[in-house]
Amino acid sequence: MKNRITKIALYLVTLLIVSCNITKRVPNGKRLLSESDILVNNKISKDEEAYYQLYQKRNSSILGYKLRLNLYNLATPKKDSLYEAWLTKNPKTHQFLTSFLSDKQVNRLGKSFVVSGMGNFLRGIGEPPVILDSTSTKKSLKRLESFYFNKGYFDVKNHFVVDTSKAKQAFLKYYIELGNPYSVDSLYSKIDSPVLDSLYQKGLKQTVLKTNKQYSTEDLNYERTRITSHFRNNGAYLFQSNYITYDIDTIGKKYKTSVGTLIKNFNYYENDTLKQAPFKLYKINRVNIYTDHSNNKTENFIIKDSTQYSDFYLYSQKKLKYRPKSITDAIFITKGSMFSDENTSLTSRYLSNLRVFNYPTIIYKPDPKDSNGLISEIYLVPRKKYTLNTSADFTHSNIQDFGISGNSSVSIRNVFNGTETFEIGLRGTIATSKQLANPDNRFFNISEIGIDAKLNFPRIFFPIKTNKIIPKSMIPSTTLSVGFAKQTNIGLDKQNLTSSFSYNWKPSSKTTAKFDLFNIQFVKNLNxxxxxxxxxxxxxxxxxxxxxxxxxxxxxxxxxxxxxxxxxxxxxxxxxxxxxxxxxxxxxxxxxxxxxxxxxxxxxxxxxxxxEDNLIFASTFSYNRTTQENTGDKNFHSYKFKVESAGNFLALIARMSKQLKTQEGAGTFFEVQYSQYVKGEFEFIKHWDLFGKNVLATRMFAGMAIPYGNSKTVPFSRSYFSGGSNDNRAWQPYSLGPGSSGSIFDFNEANMKIALNAELRFPMFGKFNGAIFADAGNIWNFLDATTEKSFLFKGINSLDEFALGTGFGLRYDQGLFVVRADLGFKTYNPALEVNHRWFKQINLNESVINIGINYPF
Structure with a gap:
């Protein structure tokens, strides 16, 4: 059956490639823009930014094949018109259709899916041919000239050539002769307002404009943004970036230019007359906080309750429900400080992070009593105190043939009037499994129920003040969580109790840190x-x-x-x-x-x-950093590392209390041997934005957990596995490794892991994207109780046990999330004999399909 499907698929692909003529839908007298190359100094440019300047771009392709154009060409044009002509030629058929359908319904059939559906679908996912347009070509050439001018090439010479040697096709080449670039010969500034000139001189160390550096308009734009930010973070409330202009002078200089930074005085109208005045620096004279605003309008706020706390004034339309300090701790706009965009942004971020208010509205008004003063007004719109969330999923695994899981949680905001949040949730699963003993012959013979609670404090909850170590600008929070779950007739009928006490903070907008003071997991097997x-x-x-x-x-x-x-x-x-x-x-x-x-x-x-039953009492520190500006940024890198230590605190207590031990001499608590290990992980991800919206994504992961003291092995929940939709996609989860052992168990795990992944992502049609990937890596046992040689990591000699999976995938980008399917092939399988490891399992029978949500890395 699988061979038949393969043959049919190959036949359809071959038919698609062979039968499609790319100029099929090109009108007579017109030409398809088959190629459009940019040649800089007679060499083809690979600069994607340069190609973005073109008004007309050739049809998209996948590895050189114009799939979307060919799909468009497959659609029969004007199918509804052909349908009408067919009805005219076949009056009896027309009469037969109208005998049980109205004339209007018969006419509508021409636009229905039955008649036109496939054609409309192909045109929808396809791409019409790009027709050469001379006007767009000339505009593209002008834009290219401007593009290179902004990079310092002021003497650009350019022209284009169209090759029409092939019927109905055009091959367009833009020729750019750059000449010598201009460099910055001298810098000067002319700033009319004295206070701004003083600020400008203080910030010159951060300038990107340097002498003897090639001229770049991008540098000027960056400098304009830097100066504006510097001014507005130091009191220049009325300053805007359009007050900054540049004087570029190349007269009498060969390949040199001087750059002048010019900033005029403030413009304003008085009695319809435009006037100018020097800029002033403003300070904050008063901060008003409206704690229960109800809409986006800032007027008509009826005050019924108010209080003053540490130079802050809090107002409420009802009784004030918040302890003042819990709100003022989130405010970085303070009396006596200079106006600052940065403080405004920090205040908005902190208040939003409380999860008690919607995004705040912050406005500034001139102080009528002080010409250099501002009054800051902060309007807070509270979220609902109670929120109910529910969800359900259908599940399938190697244990469950079919399962239904659901959870329901209640969020309570401002629990103790200090902007704390409390969440409590109930989760449960019912499922069926043919593998399990089922004496009562019930369909659902698996069940699990759990309860979780989490309390969040928007501050570091610690006896000693930590402001000097973790200032409030890092938006710190403390989370206490506890959970309990009980399984019946699933696995080993475990009872699982978890608890953690965590500190979270953000050293910068792109960096997060987390410290688990303790993370406890207690597992008891009942069956x-x-x-x-x-x-x-x-x-x-x-x-x-x-x-x-x-x-x-x-x-x-x-x-x-x-x-x-x-x-x-x-x-x-x-x-x-x-x-x-x-x-x-x-x-x-x-x-x-x-x-x-x-x-x-x-x-x-x-x-x-x-x-074995487990008692894990661990402390963990994790640190994440990314250079990604936003979700649309495709050129970035990120890294994160994590260090975890378990059992040391319990070992100390056990020695002090002379705790009873097992027959093997291990320490126990509640008749359960506690785990003792140290664990470290590092992950690095790098994305490159390639030509034509193609993205190369790579990932490297390395992790190791070493047992010692009270343990000879690492707990199963803290060990590593390989395979699955976010790992090596040519293997199912838990089915790869350890080492060259061949995955002899149902759930294969070990205490060491190395993974390397690479994926080329490219657009296909509509919301569908494709990918070609390669995943390498494995898991091993290292410095634990395992003695089987095939399981063990043996240093550099174990590199030949790296499994390699390759394949391709399809992604549907919904916007909020991505649904993906990956087909992986075992390209190099270290479990096979040495001479049979390469390419012996490249076939559909031994391929693996993995379904996932969002990208794997």
Whole structure:
């Protein structure tokens, strides 16, 4: 079946490529703009910014193939007109249709999907041919001249040539001769207002205008923005960027120019007469805060309650519901300070971050008592005190055949009248699984219920003041959270209790930091006997070995579905493991091979690992930084690192209290062995904005968690796995590694991971984009209790165990989110024999489809 689908797909693609004539829809006497190249000094330019200057751009292509143009050409033009002509030629058919449809409905059929739908669809996702237009070509040449002029090439010579050697096609070339660039010979300034001239001189160290540097209009624009920001952050309330002009003088100079910065006085009207006056610097004389504004209009605010707190005046239309300090802590506009755009922006960000108010309105009014003073008025629109959120999802996994999960949460704002927020939520899942024991024969034999609560304080909640370390300009907050979940008939029927106490702050607008003072996770397994019903591959391996080695017949039962003997869960499984590892003479075939012995031992180790109860008491610090300006920025990089340490505090308490230990000598709390490890992670992401809206996205990730002291292994929840929609997309989640082991378990994990990803993203048609990707990496065990060589990281020798997956994907960009599907192929599989690792699994039968939301990195 899959081979047939492959053949059909290849046939359709071949038909599309062969049958389409790119000039099919080009009118007679016109020419398709097939190419438009820019040649700078007789060399083809790769500068994408230069191509943006062109009024006419050739039809888009994917790796050189004009897919959208060919799709457009496939559509039959004027299908409705052909339909009308067909009705005219076939009067009996027309009469038959009108016998049960009205004339209006029959005419509408011509525009329906049945008749015109496919054509309209193809035209919609396709792209009409770009027809050469001489007027646009001349305008493009003028714009190119201006583009290079702004880069300092004042003597540009240019022309264009159109090649019409192919029928109905035009190949356009723009020839640009740049000449020598001009450089800045001297700089000077002329500023009429003394206070601005003084500010300008103080900020000269930050200027980007330098002598002997090539002239650039971009530098002038940047300098205009810098000067405006500098002035307005130091009291120049009335100043605007259009007051800055430049004098560019090249007279009598060869390839040199002088640049003068000119700033005139303030313009204003008095009795319809335009006048000028020097700029003044303004300071803040008063700050008024309206705490319960109800609309965008700032007038008609009826005050019923008011208070003064530390030079701030707070007003309310009802009773004041907030402690004054909780609001004034978010205000950076203070009495006596100079007017500042930066303080205005910080105030808006902080107030919005409280999640108690909508985005604030901040206005300034001249103080009638002081010609150099301003009154700041801040209008706050409270959000609803209570908000209910609900959601539901349908799920499928290797445990659940079908599941329905949902959650409901209530957000309560201003809980203690200090702009705190409190959230409490209930979540639950019901699902069905054929793999699990189901004596009652219920359809939904899996259930999970959980409750979560989170309290957020918009400040650092600490006994000692931290303003000098983390000032309020970093918008700090403190979060206390607690959660409990109970699973029934899923996995090992776990009870999971979590709690954390976290500090969050933003050192800059593009940087975030988080410190978990403590992060606690307590896991208790209630149904260990269900293990081999969940981890079927381990069970199947043991069952086959038990049959091969003639295990005790009392360990088996006859499966009524297959009428074959199978190990009894859990007595039969446990009996065979004991015989294989301790008493092989109890087996009918006692000469167990070393390889099979290791297999049984590995399964037992994994069983012990996944059924153990966990107590994790960790402290974590994470730091993220990005250079991305906004969501539309396609040329940026970001990095984040995380350090986590667990168990040290509990180890100290255990030693002080002489805590009881397990038989192996490990410390315990509540009869559960606590975990002790140190963990570090680093991730770097880089995006390049390439030519023609193509983006190259890359990612590097490295992480390691080393157990020590009270632990020999890292808890499952803190370990790493490989594969899946956000990792190596040629493998399913948990199905790659560790090392060259071949993923012998259902859920393969380890304590070390390296991942490298690259993806070329390109537009296709409409909201659809495509991607070609390559994912490399693996997981390994390192410095833990694992002894199996194929699992272990062995330094540089383990580089040949990097798995490589390649493939392509389709993305649908909805705007708010992206839905993607990726088809991955195992290009290099380290689990295979050394001579068979490359390209042996490049086929649809062994490919993997991963569905995801938004981009993987």
């Amino acid at each position: 260990i006997g269900n293990y081999f019903n969940i981890y079927k591959s381990s069970y199947t391996t043991l069952n086959n070995l038990a049959l091969a080695y003639n295990a005790n017949t009392n360990y088996f039962y006859t499966n009524p579905d297959t009428n074959l003997p199978e190990l009894i869960i859990e007595d039969g499984v446990g009996g065979f493991i004991y015989d294989a590892l301790v008493q092989p003479n109890n087996l009918g075939n006692p000469f167990i091979s070393l390889e099979d012995y290791k297999t049984v031992l590995s399964i037992l180790e994994r069983y012990n690992r996944l059924t």
